[in-house]
Structure formats: structure tokens, C-alpha cells
Amino acid sequence: MPRTTQRPAQHTGPDDGGHSQNRNSVTLRGRVSSAPVERSLPSGDVILTLRVVVPRDKSPMSDKSKQTSDWVDCAAWGGRARRSVSRWDVGDVVEVEGALRRRFFRAEARTSTRVEVEVLSGRLVERAR
Numbered sequence: 467m468p469r470t471t472q473r474p475a476q477h478t479g480p481d482d483g484g485h486s487q488n489r490n491s492v493t494l495r496g497r498v499s500s501a502p503v504e505r506s507l508p509s510g511d512v513i514l515t516l517r518v519v520v521p522r523d524k525s526p527m528s529d530k531s532k533q534t535s536d537w538v539d540c541a542a543w544g545g546r547a548r549r550s551v552s553r554w555d556v557g558d559v560v561e562v563e564g565a566l567r568r569r570f571f572r573a574e575a576r577t578s579t580r581v582e583v584e585v586l587s588g589r590l591v592e593r594a595r
Contacts, residue, residue, distance in 0.1 A: 496520035542585040557594025
């Protein structure tokens with residue numbers, strides 16, 4: 467039986483600007499659809515979670531869909547981001563910048579997972595009327 471060896475994953479070096487060619491960067495602009503909720507994690511960290519609804523642009527995947535928007539779960543961990551998010555209300559138009567994260571947690575003796583945007587910064591674009 468032939469033996470195989472695994473090579474370590476190749477690292478893509480920095481580009482001309484000194485930044486990695488790989489990137490996890492998310493920008494959303496949409497309406498707050500659920501009020502920010504403060505949660506204490508078992509680790510002792512305090513986060514604010516909320517949901518943002520964004521309009522769905524036409525694309526090959528959505529071209530035949532009747533769905534006109536998507537909702538995205540967001541979590542603010544840092545103090546500055548939590549302060550910004552805490553002032554938002556349902557219906558406000560906001561802009562969020564952050565990174566896509568997969569978070570694992572325990573729920574009723576099972577491990578669950580969630581993909582959400584870690585809010586690194588955010589701003590109010592328009593107050594709800």
C-alpha cells in the first residue's frame with residue numbers, strides 16, 4: 467500500500483500593501499429587526515446581539531427567488547462596538563463592519579453552532595420613524 471505524506475498548508479504571503487491576501491471582512495447596511503440584547507457568556511464575557519435585515523440584490527442564486535431580504539445575526543464583543551449597538555432601536559438603518567465568525571455553544575446538552583457577524587464597528591445611518 468502506498469504511503470502518503472501530508473504537506474503543511476502553504477501560507478500566502480503578504481501582498482504589496484503588507485496585508486495578507488486572505489481576508490474576512492463584512493460590511494452590512496440594513497435595518498435593525500430585533501432590539502440589541504445583552505448576554506453574559508459562561509466565560510464571563512458580555513456581548514450584545516441583534517439582527518440586521520439587508521435587502522437582497524439580484525444574483526444568479528437569488529434570481530428566481532421571491533425572497534427580497536436576508537437577516538444576519540450580529541454580535542458586538544468590544545466595548546466601543548457594544549456602546550454603539552446599545553443605542554440602536556428596531557427600525558433604525560445601520561451600517562456594520564466586522565468579520566464573519568462561527569461560534570460554538572452548548573444548548574440543552576447539545577453542541578450547537580451559529581454563524582454571525584462580529585461587529586467591530588457600527589454607525590447609525592438613519593433613525594427609525
